[in-house]
Amino acid sequence: MASAIRDLAHRSPDQAEEYLDTHQSEWERIAEVDPNSAADILEALDEEGAADLLEALEADDAADVLDEMRPEPAADVLEELAPHEAAAYIAEMVTDQAVDLLAALEQDSRDAVLAALDPRTRREINRLIIFPPDSAGGLMTTDIASLPQGIDAGEAIESLRRLHDELGSNLTYVYVVDDAGRLVGVVPFRELVFARPGTGLEDVMVSDPVSVQLDTDREVVAELVQRYHLIAIPVTDADRHLIGMVKVDEALEAMQAEATEDITQMVGVGAEETVFTPISKSIRRRLPWIVLNLFIGLAIALVIDQFKDIIQDRTILAAFMPMVALLGGNTGAQSLAVIIRSMAVGDLPRGRALKAVRRELLVATSNGVVISILSGITGGIVSGEALIGLVICVAVFVNLMVAGFVGAAIPVVLRRVGQDPALASNIFLTTVTDVVGFGGFLLTATLVL
Amino acid sequence: MASAIRDLAHRSPDQAEEYLDTHQSEWERIAEVDPNSAADILEALDEEGAADLLEALEADDAADVLDEMRPEPAADVLEELAPHEAAAYIAEMVTDQAVDLLAALEQDSRDAVLAALDPRTRREINRLIIFPPDSAGGLMTTDIASLPQGIDAGEAIESLRRLHDELGSNLTYVYVVDDAGRLVGVVPFRELVFARPGTGLEDVMVSDPVSVQLDTDREVVAELVQRYHLIAIPVTDADRHLIGMVKVDEALEAMQAEATEDITQMVGVGAEETVFTPISKSIRRRLPWIVLNLFIGLAIALVIDQFKDIIQDRTILAAFMPMVALLGGNTGAQSLAVIIRSMAVGDLPRGRALKAVRRELLVATSNGVVISILSGITGGIVSGEALIGLVICVAVFVNLMVAGFVGAAIPVVLRRVGQDPALASNIFLTTVTDVVGFGGFLLTATLVL
Numbered sequence: 001m002a003s004a005i006r007d008l009a010h011r012s013p014d015q016a017e018e019y020l021d022t023h024q025s026e027w028e029r030i031a032e033v034d035p036n037s038a039a040d041i042l043e044a045l046d047e048e049g050a051a052d053l054l055e056a057l058e059a060d061d062a063a064d065v066l067d068e069m070r071p072e073p074a075a076d077v078l079e080e081l082a083p084h085e086a087a088a089y090i091a092e093m094v095t096d097q098a099v100d101l102l103a104a105l106e107q108d109s110r111d112a113v114l115a116a117l118d119p120r121t122r123r124e125i126n127r128l129i130i131f132p133p134d135s136a137g138g139l140m141t142t143d144i145a146s147l148p149q150g151i152d153a154g155e156a157i158e159s160l161r162r163l164h165d166e167l168g169s170n171l172t173y174v175y176v177v178d179d180a181g182r183l184v185g186v187v188p189f190r191e192l193v194f195a196r197p198g199t200g201l202e203d204v205m206v207s208d209p210v211s212v213q214l215d216t217d218r219e220v221v222a223e224l225v226q227r228y229h230l231i232a233i234p235v236t237d238a239d240r241h242l243i244g245m246v247k248v249d250e251a252l253e254a255m256q257a258e259a260t261e262d263i264t265q266m267v268g269v270g271a272e273e274t275v276f277t278p279i280s281k282s283i284r285r286r287l288p289w290i291v292l293n294l295f296i297g298l299a300i301a302l303v304i305d306q307f308k309d310i311i312q313d314r315t316i317l318a319a320f321m322p323m324v325a326l327l328g329g330n331t332g333a334q335s336l337a338v339i340i341r342s343m344a345v346g347d348l349p350r351g352r353a354l355k356a357v358r359r360e361l362l363v364a365t366s367n368g369v370v371i372s373i374l375s376g377i378t379g380g381i382v383s384g385e386a387l388i389g390l391v392i393c394v395a396v397f398v399n400l401m402v403a404g405f406v407g408a409a410i411p412v413v414l415r416r417v418g419q420d421p422a423l424a425s426n427i428f429l430t431t432v433t434d435v436v437g438f439g440g441f442l443l444t445a446t447l448v449l
Numbered sequence: 450m451a452s453a454i455r456d457l458a459h460r461s462p463d464q465a466e467e468y469l470d471t472h473q474s475e476w477e478r479i480a481e482v483d484p485n486s487a488a489d490i491l492e493a494l495d496e497e498g499a500a501d502l503l504e505a506l507e508a509d510d511a512a513d514v515l516d517e518m519r520p521e522p523a524a525d526v527l528e529e530l531a532p533h534e535a536a537a538y539i540a541e542m543v544t545d546q547a548v549d550l551l552a553a554l555e556q557d558s559r560d561a562v563l564a565a566l567d568p569r570t571r572r573e574i575n576r577l578i579i580f581p582p583d584s585a586g587g588l589m590t591t592d593i594a595s596l597p598q599g600i601d602a603g604e605a606i607e608s609l610r611r612l613h614d615e616l617g618s619n620l621t622y623v624y625v626v627d628d629a630g631r632l633v634g635v636v637p638f639r640e641l642v643f644a645r646p647g648t649g650l651e652d653v654m655v656s657d658p659v660s661v662q663l664d665t666d667r668e669v670v671a672e673l674v675q676r677y678h679l680i681a682i683p684v685t686d687a688d689r690h691l692i693g694m695v696k697v698d699e700a701l702e703a704m705q706a707e708a709t710e711d712i713t714q715m716v717g718v719g720a721e722e723t724v725f726t727p728i729s730k731s732i733r734r735r736l737p738w739i740v741l742n743l744f745i746g747l748a749i750a751l752v753i754d755q756f757k758d759i760i761q762d763r764t765i766l767a768a769f770m771p772m773v774a775l776l777g778g779n780t781g782a783q784s785l786a787v788i789i790r791s792m793a794v795g796d797l798p799r800g801r802a803l804k805a806v807r808r809e810l811l812v813a814t815s816n817g818v819v820i821s822i823l824s825g826i827t828g829g830i831v832s833g834e835a836l837i838g839l840v841i842c843v844a845v846f847v848n849l850m851v852a853g854f855v856g857a858a859i860p861v862v863l864r865r866v867g868q869d870p871a872l873a874s875n876i877f878l879t880t881v882t883d884v885v886g887f888g889g890f891l892l893t894a895t896l897v898l
Contacts (some may be wrong), residue, residue, distance in 0.1 A: 044801075171639050266786065289783075298828075359731075363731045
């Protein structure tokens with residue numbers, strides 16, 4: 001990429017206009033030969049700067065760049081344009097990308113842009129926009145090669161030759177349908193090519209291929225694509241009428257979204273939240289979990305309050321109790337993370353779960369031995385009291401062991417009861433490590449001192 | 450899947466033998482028509498039971514099942530078998546899967562199995578096993594269609610016809626090499642088919658295609674495959690000699706591993722740790738981070754110790770300070786999770802980072818208003834002192850605001866200095882929310898009371 005545009009992507013957004021004055025042709029060339037990099041640049045700029053750059057392009061090049069952008073930032077840019085201008089770009093886009101982009105627009109803008117579209121594109125988009133973006137219907141493309149079952153391989157190749165330009169890389173699989181348009185088979189394109197010309201399509205096809213329905217969740221779609229090493233999976237309605245297909249690159253994005261949703265789920269943030277989620281929605285979704293934490297905090301306060309006499313007697317205990325909780329929290333979070341990750345990548349079938357919990361308990365206990373001795377010694381030195389050191393040592397060991405076990409067990413239990421294994425798991429874990437950390441420490445102190 | 454085998458997968462592993470006595474033919478059929486499900490069953494059983502089931506199959510069916518298993522559990526099963534038996538299965542496996550499986554074996558078993566292999570397979574495996582599993586060399590297959598640049602489309606199709614059985618679905622792209630075997634172009638197989646027979650390969654190929662080198666990291670491989678919507682990416686050595694290709698399904702697994710490594714990285718667990726990591730390695734890797742937490746805990750103890758007079762005076766403060774820290778920890782973790790996740794899926798280019806931090810600060814502050822009032826009221830009621838309620842209210846608000854900002858800023862800063870944005874991020878965050886939670890609360894109390 002030329003250096004002037006690279007500079008732009010890392011500098012202040014309002015320099016877009018200045019850049020265009022001097023580098024218009026460079027920008028046009030980038031958009032044409034590498035729409036992906038052009039998309040990166042637009043995503044890094046603010047909406048106004050990005051809109052200026054987009055308007056400097058021919059409609060088809062602008063559409064190629066929009067195809068490569070994520071729907072949310074692309075929608076932010078289109079909101080800056082007049083509806084007829086946005087419509088001109090959208091008409092040139094790949095249909096399923098255009099649908100995602102329109103779905104990301106504010107209601108008003110969407111209506112205005114739809115009204116400015118030509119009737120054919122509008123009809124096609126209206127047909128697809130009803131599917132949720134996380135369903136097979138929302139992920140699919142309708143540009144597919146489908147042929148009737150009666151013909152032979154030579155006729156099939158001739159038909160496909162005419163569709164070739166329109167379909168491009170979508171021509172990896174050829175789907176075979178019956179008279180009613182129901183999916184009956186699939187032929188990899190290469191099998192068709194190497195079949196003898198007179199061979200019937202039915203003789204080379206795989207019957208009853210793996211398929212999904214319009215409302216199938218993206219997680220299932222991605223799993224099937226991965227499991228059967230597919231390049232695309234056909235999408236049908238409830239009566240097996242062939243509607244479209246989900247390509248592996250769409251499945252890949254879905255898998256990435258699924259694999260990363262655990263990160264947010266663990267701490268009480270919705271599975272679908274990203275930096276593009278409207279702020280008001282983020283506030284509403286996260287608040288209940290913080291309120292839950294408030295009650296947990298009050299419960300911990302009541303536990304600690306039971307030990308107020310010994311705290312008054314030995315104030316140093318108040319100083320050390322957070323350390324015990326902190327060490328348990330970290331150890332438990334490590335076990336939790338390994339289990340959730342292993343589940344997310346499919347490494348932990350139900351039959352192996354207990355074994356994995358035992359493994360985590362062993363790791364936590366081993367580290368517990370080292371850390372409890374270390375913390376007992378340092379705690380004893382800092383407090384100047386050997387007995388305080390002993391209390392710390394015992395409480396840390398117990399909390400680390402409990403934390404390792406509970407951290408590993410939480411996702412196993414959540415999955416067993418049919419929940420997402422990550423759901424608020426870190427909040428549940430912290431509750432245990434705090435209660436055991438604060439309460440266990442003060443209880444040990446009461447017994448020992 | 451038949452019900453007897455489904456029962457087996459969810460029951461005690463030692464029932465494998467009993468199952469085989471009565472259902473041998475059912476098991477053979479499952480392995481043959483759905484090796485993927487057979488692989489799931491073996492992964493869910495213990496090694497001995499799985500080895501019994503594997504031995505009950507023909508070598509080529511057993512190899513198909515092993516191809517679909519993850520390398521680590523597959524290696525556990527092979528350790529149960531005699532080396533010549535394991536070698537017989539491995540010889541029938543897809544080469545790159547066989548290499549991954551051998552790499553997962555213990556050194557002794559690996560040597561024994563390699564010695565029992567036929568010389569040709571051994572040579573091929575030895576050539577590939579040197580590449581780390583997270584590099585392009587470790588992910589690639591060497592079964593590729595490569596043709597010399599001088600020929601025409603008709604000749605190309607004829608050559609490919611002979612290779613068709615061997616290559617199967619690897620025939621999506623045809624790579625073009627010069628006399629020295631260097632990659633000069635790529636032709637999608639369908640373009641070759643629809644080209645006029647006399648057209649030169651050079652006239653239909655895309656010159657200088659995107660490629661990776663043997664030592665390219667899997668993260669980069671996966672990004673390029675996703676970015677350019679590829680079905681496979683060619684792998685070359687440093688001199689551009691074509692060696693193999695990484696298929697999209699391998700890239701998909703790599704992407705999944707990358708996307709989920711943040712979960713473990715956040716809490717001080719290595720990026721590559723799963724439930725299959727040897728326990729001793731897990732202990733060694735996690736321990737330094739827990740020791741760091743120990744020092745953080747000691748530092749917090751010293752901070753709290755500065756306030757020992759007021760704690761002795763008002764013991765109730767010791768009871769409420771964990772609540773303040775807990776609320777900050779949760780709020781900060783929410784911001785941290787959203788930023789890390791957005792970075793992982795590529796939603797947050799550098800230019801947008803500040804905007805995202807502002808967004809998190811806003812969400813945390815808004816929730817801070819609600820939560821600080823709620824916690825102030827409930828804290829005041831529970832403690833029976835309005836002033837304590839006021840102290841809680843102020844301290845919670847400050848901690849939540851700081852937590853939201855710091856939680857969002859940590860991954861941004863880590864990325865800016867060239868580190869993984871998730872690296873121990875949750876440990877850094879907890880340090881801040883604990884120091885501000887405990888110290889800030891006690892400081893406020895000293896000022897107010």
